[in-house]
Amino acid sequence: MNKYTLFKIIRLLISYFILIIMAIFSIFPLYYVFMTSFSNAPNLISLSISDLFPKHLHLTAYKELLSANLYGGNFPLWVRNSLILASSTAIISVFLALITGYALSRLDIPAKKILAIFIYIVTFFPYTATAVPLYLLFAKLHLLNYIGLILAYTPGTSIFAAFIAKLSIDSIPSSYEEIAMIDGLSRFGAFLRIVMRLALPVVVLTAILGFSGAYLDFALAYAFLLPNVKEWTATIGLYYLAGLLNPASAPAYNIFAAGAVLMGIPLTALFIVSQKMMTRAYSNLAGVKQ
Amino acid sequence: MSYVKLEDVWKWYKNKNKVTEVLKGVNLDIEKGEFVVILGPSGEGKTTILKIISGLLKQDKGHVYLRGKIVDDVPPKDRNVAMVPQNYALYPFMSVFDNIAFPLKVSHTPKEEIKKRVVEVAKMLRIDDLLDRKPSQLSGGQMQRVAIARALVKGADIILMDEPLSNLDAQVRVLAREELKQLQRELKSTIIYVTHDQVEALSLASKLAILHDGIIQAYGDPKEIYNNPNNAWVGKFLGNPPMNVIKGSVNGDSIIIYDYRIPLPERFKGIVKDGQDVLIGIRPEDLFISDKGVLEGEVAMVEDLGPYTILHVKIGDETVRVFEKSFIRKERNEKVKLDVNVNKIVLFDPKSERNLLLLTGIGNGKK
Amino acid sequence: MSYVKLEDVWKWYKNKNKVTEVLKGVNLDIEKGEFVVILGPSGEGKTTILKIISGLLKQDKGHVYLRGKIVDDVPPKDRNVAMVPQNYALYPFMSVFDNIAFPLKVSHTPKEEIKKRVVEVAKMLRIDDLLDRKPSQLSGGQMQRVAIARALVKGADIILMDEPLSNLDAQVRVLAREELKQLQRELKSTIIYVTHDQVEALSLASKLAILHDGIIQAYGDPKEIYNNPNNAWVGKFLGNPPMNVIKGSVNGDSIIIYDYRIPLPERFKGIVKDGQDVLIGIRPEDLFISDKGVLEGEVAMVEDLGPYTILHVKIGDETVRVFEKSFIRKERNEKVKLDVNVNKIVLFDPKSERNLLLLTGIGNGKK
Amino acid sequence: TSHPSKTTVTTTVPSTITTTTTSVPLNTSNPQDLMELVGLTSPPSTPVTITVWDSYSTSENQAFNQTLAQFEKEFPWIHVEVTYGVGVGTSQFETAAKADQAPIVYRDTSDSGGALFASGLVLNLSQYLPPSITSLYLPTAIHDWELNGSLYGLPDDINYIVMFYNKKFVPYPPNTTQQLIQIAEQVNSTYHIWGIAYGASDEYGYRFAAWFAGYDGQIFTTMNGQVYPDLNTTAMVEALQFWYNLTYVYKVNYLAPSTGAGGVEGQLFIANKTAIIFDGPWDLDAYLQALGPNLGAAPLPVVSQTGLRAEPFIGSTGWLIASPQASGASPLQIKAALIFILYVTNYQSDLRLWNIAHDIPANAQAYNTAIAELNAGELKPSYLNSIMKGILEQAKYGQKFPNIPQMAYYWNSFHEYASEFFAGKISAQQAAQGMEQAFVQALVQNGLLSSINLPPPPLPTLSTYVLILSAILSPLVIDRRWKI
C-alpha cells in the first residue's frame, strides 16, 4: 500500500510539475501580448525583467484602435466583418466536410477510394503557390469579394475535416439515419438533422478550424478585399492601424497587441467552450475496429 | 389480398469486386393484421429483407408490393411503414418525448396534435412518466418501448421490427415479449418481426418464415413448421434444444436405428421403401426415459436448467438430446432406456435432407 | 482452507459528490478447484467483485485473501490470477499468437518457451490454426477461446471470467457453455465466473452465489438454492420462467390461496402459525394441469416455445406460470385445474420476503 | 568603365530653385492650368473615375486626405476611388495587373517604379508632359524617376538614412568613422550601453550601400555595354570588415536582429540603451516621442580610411500611372490621372506632407518653404529645427538610388552573404565573392545578363545523398510490427 501510494503520489507530482511548466510556457508569450497592449510605447521586446510587471496599465492603444476611423472603416466594423466572414466559412466548411465525410463513409460511389486519395494528395500543393493563380482566377470570375474568400478558405479545413468526419460517421450506426428516413425525412434531411448532430464533435472541430482560419487570415483577405475600406477584415485593419502595411513607418506594436487581444478573445472563448468536443473529435482516428 | 408482398426478391452486395448474393429469390405474402416472424441465423439477410420492404435498400431483382401496390420506386418516407431497428436507434441527443415526436415533427404536424398523440402512445406503452428523460437514462426495456412508441406514433399500419429484444437481459426479454404480443392484439397492425432466436419466433409468430441460404425455407403456422419441418436444417434450427437428426434405415414397418428398432410412423408408410436409408428427426421432447423404452443409451451429460433438464444420451455413435422436466434425474454414465413418440417423428431424405413427406408432394406444412 | 476469500468487502464509487454504494459487505469463501458462478442482475457489482479480487480495484473496506494469504496490498500483477474480461479485451493490433503470448512476453519468458506454451494452450482450445489471425477476423466463439487461452497460458490457477458468453449468439452460447464445463473439469483450476444469465449459472456452477443489493443473497449448491431460495427475490430471479410467488394464508394444515386450499408442506409445519399470512413460492414446473387439481383458473396466455409450453393461468387476481412439456395443450380462456407438487413449495414471510424456514434458523441452503 | 549608379550624381541640393517660364503654364496648383497641361480646355461632359492605390502611412494619409478633399472640390468631374493600405513594391501591382485589376494611379518607390516601367506596366510620362515639368521638383528627386531619358513618375518626397544620436550620451555628432569608434567606445565604457546598434545581419543592402560608397564601392559597373554587378571588390570587403570590427573587435555595435524604430535597433535607441543608430526620417516620430530634446540627427560620417563620405541612397517615393495595357484606362482617364498626380505633388500637397508627416518635400517650392521654415526656426518644438536641419544636411551627401531593373536582384544576394559573414560563417572575401556570384546568377536566371560563364555549382557531399536517400526510404525500414 505504501509503496503503491507513494509511487502514485510521485507520479502525480511529476505530472503537475510538467503541466505547470507547460502551462507557463503556453501562457508566457500571450501574457506578453497582453502587457504590450497595455503599454503606451510601441515596444515589443521587453528590455528588462521588471518590464514584465509594468506599473501602469495604459489604455491608449485600445482607445486609438477603437476610435480610429478611415473613411467609414473602423475597427469594430472590421471585427464584425471578420466575424461574419469567419462564421460563414465555418458553416460552409462544416457542411462541406460532413457531406463529403458522409459520402465517403456511407454512399456507394465508384472509385471512392481513388477519389479520396486524389483529393487528399492535391492539397499538398502549397498555399503560397496557389495564392496567385487563385487571385487571377477569382478576378476573372468577379469573385474578389466575401463569397470568393469563403470559397477559398473552406477547402483547407474541410478536406482534412472530411476524413475525420468520415471516420466519425463510420462509427455511427446507420440505423439512425435509416429510421429517420422511414420516419419521413429524405436522405439529405436525415444527414442534416441526424448525422450532423451525431457527429457533433467533428462538426465543432471543423467549425472552429474553419472559423479561426478565416478569422486570422491576412494574405488572402488583403488581396481580395483591399479596395473597399468598409469591407476590410479585422486583420487588414489591424495591420493598417499598427502601421505594418507601410514599411516606411514605425509599427505600433501596442496597437497591434491590443487588436490581437480583442480579436483573440472570441477565438479563445470558442476554443475553451468547446474543449470537450475537441477532445472527442479525433477519437475515431485510432480506428479501434482495425 | 396480400398486404405486404415480396416477389422473387434478389439482393447482392458488391464489395471490392466480390459479389455476395444475400437474397436469392425471396417470396413472401403477408396478410393484413398478421404477426409474421422471419427467423434465420445471423447474417443471412433478415435485416436486408426489412430494409427492402421499407425502401432503404433497393432490391436488385423482383418486386415489392405494399397494400397491393407496387412500391419499387417509392422512397422510404412515402411508404408509410414504421420500423424498430435492431439497436433501437433512439436519438441520444433528444428527450424521449422528442424521439417519439420526431416522425410527426418532420411531417409538420401541429404542436398540439403532436403532444396529444405522443402522450397517447406513451400512455399505452406505459412510458408517459419517462418523457423528459434522455435515452441514456433508460433501461433496455424502456428503450425498446420508446422505439416502439416512435414506430407507432405515425399510425403506420405496417411495422417492421429488427430483433428488438436482442439487446435485453434474459429476464426483461420475457416480459417484453409478453408485452409485444399484447400490443399487437390491441393494435391489429401488420408486424414483420425479424429474429434469430427461435423461442422468440415460436412465442410471437402468427406466421413464421424461415430464411436460410437466401430463400424462405418454410413459411406458415409455427407449430406446423415445428412439428413437420421442410428439411433437416429447419428441424435442427427451429427449437432449442434442436431436433435430433440421426441416421437410420427402413426395414419393413420399422426403422432401424443403430441396434434398435422403432415402428415406422403411419404417415410415412407407402412413402418410404423397404431398405431405404433415412434421416430420422426426433424432437428432444418426444424422447422419454422409460423402462419400457425401445432405444438404449448411456447418459453423456446432464444439463439441469432449473425447470427442465437436458440429457445427452449416447446411442451408438450418435448423441441425442432428451428433454425432461426436472423431476426425472439421472447421473452421468447411467444406462437409460428411451421411448419415442413415434407419431411425431419426421423422416428426411439423407441426400437432399428434405422432408420425405414433402418430397413426394403429400402435405406441405400448411394445415 | 479457502482458496479465495472475500471478507466483508465494501465498495463505493464517488461520482460528482454522489456516492454509490455498490458492495455492502460481501462475504465469499471459495475452495480450490471450484467453479463458482456469481449471478446477479446487470449493474449490481459483479464486475466490481472480480476487479477487487484481481486487484484492479481496491475495496474500501474489508479484506481479500488469495490462497490463504491476505492480498489487500498486493498489486494485480503479483496476485497470479487470470481474467477473461466481459468483452474479451483482445488486443486488436496483435495476432492471436501475440495476444496469447502477451502475459509471457511481459514476464520476459524465453522465446522458445513462449512458443511452446502458446501452441500447447491453443491446441487444447482448438485454436491452433488461428494463431496468425487478427482478432477482428475471429468469430465470437473463437474470440472467447483466445481470451481464455490468454488467461490460461500463464498457468494461474485462479481464473476470473466476466460474462464471457454474453456477446455470443444463442446457438453458439450453448456450445461454448459445454466447452467451458469440459475445460474446467480438465484443468481443475478455481474459476470464478460472473453472469446475469441463470441458464448459464445453473448449467455451469458447482457453487452459485447470488448477488443483489450489494450482498451475497445466497451461496451454495445451485440446485439447493433453486429448490429452497433464501427469499422471494432469489426465487423469482433464479429460474426461467421465474418462480410464482403468490399471496396466501395458513389455515391449520392447509394454505389458503384465493378460494382454494392446498396442504401445508411437511417441513413448514410448526414453523408457521395458524392464520399467518404467507407468500407462497411455487416453481412453474411444480404446477401440473390435472383434472384432479386443487387450484382452478383460467388460461390467460399460452406461450408455446417448442419443447415446452408456458401457460399463464389466472387464479383470482394472481397469474401463475405453468411449465408443461408441449404435448399438453390448452386454449386461451379455457378453465384448467392445477395440481401442485406440495413438497417443493417454499413459504416466505410477506414482510421481509425471507424464506420462513431460514427465518427461524432451521436449514440454510447448505446441504 | 562608367558606373551607371553614379552617372547622374547630382547630390547637392540648391538652396533655392528658380522656375523657368515656358509657354505651357506650369502652375500645378491651378485647376485650369492643370487641365491645359494635359490638353483639356474644359471639363468633359461626363465624369471620369480613376482608381488610386495609396501606399501612405497613417500619418501621411492625414495630409493626403486633405489634399484629396481639395482635389475633388476643384475637379468635380474626376471621381477618385482610393484603395488604402497598399504596400510599396512591385508584386502587388503586378498580380493585380495580371488580373486586369491594376489601378490607374499608384504610389511607389522610384526603384520599384523603375522595374515596373522597364517591364512596360507603367506609363511613360515624357510622352504626355512637357520636359519642363521636371523643373517643378528637386533635381535629386526627379532624376530618380527617369530611366533611359524617360520620366515615369512624379515624386512627392525624398528619403534616405541619417545618423540619429542621443545627446545624453553623445557630446557631438562624429564626423569620421574614427570619431564614431571613439565616441562609441566612450559611451560603452561610461554608460555601459551600446555605442551603436545596427541590424547588420538583417541588412538587405539599403543602409549598407552608404558605407559601401564610403569605401568607394559601387553596386554596378558596365562591361561590354552590359550592366554588371560590382560587389566583389576590396571596397565591399573593407566595408564589411569595418562593421565586423565594430561588432566583434571593438564590441561597440549591437548586432540587432531587426532594423528601424519597430525593430530591435530602434527599440534600444528609444530605451536609451544605445547611443547611435542609422535610420530614416520616417521613424522620426517614434524617436522624437521617446527622446525629445535629447534627439540629435546628423549626416553619416566620413570614412576615415578613404576620406570619402558614407553616402546613403537618396530614394524617392512618388506617383505613377499604369500603362493602359495594365489598367485598361481610357485616354480621358489617363488625362484625369495626369491631373491627379500633378496635383498631389504640387506645392500645397507636398507642403502638407511636410507639415503633418515631416516628409522631406520633393516639390521644389515646398522644399524651399520647408528650408525657410527651418532657417527661421519656425518648427515646434524648437529643438525639432536642429534635428530637421541635420536630416536635410544629409541630402547633400547622398548617392542616386539606382532605379534600373537589375537593382531588384541586389538585395537578396547581398543579404544572404552579408548575414553569413556577420554570423561568422565565411570571411569578408568569401562574402564579397559570394554576393556578386549570387547577384550574377539571379540576373542570368532572369534574363538580365547573358553569355556569362557561371562557375559550376558545388557538388553536394556524399553524406548529403545518404541523408536524403535514407529520409526517403525510411518508411521502408520501419519494423514490420509497425505496419498499419
Added chain:
Amino acid sequence: MRKDKLFSFFYILPILVVTVILFVFPLVYSVYISFTNLSLFHFFKYSFIGIENYILIFKYGYFNTLLINTLIWTLGSLITMMALGFFLALILNQRDLKGKSIFYAILILPWAFPGFISLLIWQGLWVDPYGMMNRLILPLLHLPPVNSLTSTKDAWIELIVTNDWLSFPYFMTVFYSALQSIPRELYEIAELDGASTFQKFFRITLPSLKRTIAFVFITSFVFTWNNFYPIFVLTGGGPGISTETFIVYAYEEAFDYNNFALAAAWSNISTLIIIILAIIVIKYTHILDNIAG
C-alpha cells in the same frame, strides 16, 4: 440503382468542384507557368521555354541545401512537437489527475491565439540578449543563449521551439482524443498479466495509436513542409540561406524577384517531392485505407 449512384455523386460533387477550383486549377496553372518565361520582364508576352527553368534550378539553384533545410525543418518540428503533444496527452490521460480541463484549457491557448501575433512576440522573445528567452528562461534552465543571427544551429532551435509552441496543442488534442478511445480493459488485462508501466505503454498505447500517429504524421508533415510564416517571420531564412526551405525560397523568387515561372518551378518540385514521399508512406503503411476506404 443507377439513379442512386447519381444521387450519391451529388454529395461528393461540392468537394470535387472546390478541389478542382482551389487546387487542381492552380496546380495546372503552376505547371504550365513553370514551362514558360513569365516574369516581370516578360509580363504580357511570355513564351514557352520547356524545362529550362528546371534546368536552371538544378544547375544554379540551391536545390540540395534547400532540400536538407526543408527536411530539417519538417522532421525537426514534427518529431519534437508530436513527442511533446503525445507526452502531454499521456499526462492528461491519467485517470486520477485532477483539474485536467483547466490545464487543457491553458495548454490549447497557443492554438487558439492569433498566430501572426504569436510569431511576432516570439521574434521579440528570442532577441539576444534582450528577449526573455535569453534573459530569463534559458538562464533559469542553465542553457546557453540562443542567437539565430550568429549560428545556424541556434536559428534552427529558435524556429523549431517556436513552431513547437504553436503546434503542440494540436497534437496534444489529437493524441488525447485518441488515447481516450483505447478501451480501459486492455490496460487492466495487461496489468493483471504483469505488464509494467513501460510495457503497457510500448505494447498497448503505442500500437493502439499507430494509425493516429501515422495519419497525423503524414498530414502534418505536408503542412509543416509547406509552412512558411514561422521561418519568414523569425529568421527570414538566415543566416545566409541556412534556414531557408523550398517554400520560403519559392516565395522570395516570386515576390522579390518577380520571376513567377521560376517560383512555380520551385513550388512544383517541392510538391512533387512530398507527393512521392507521401505515396511511399501511404502505399506502405496503408494508412489511408480506413480513411478513404
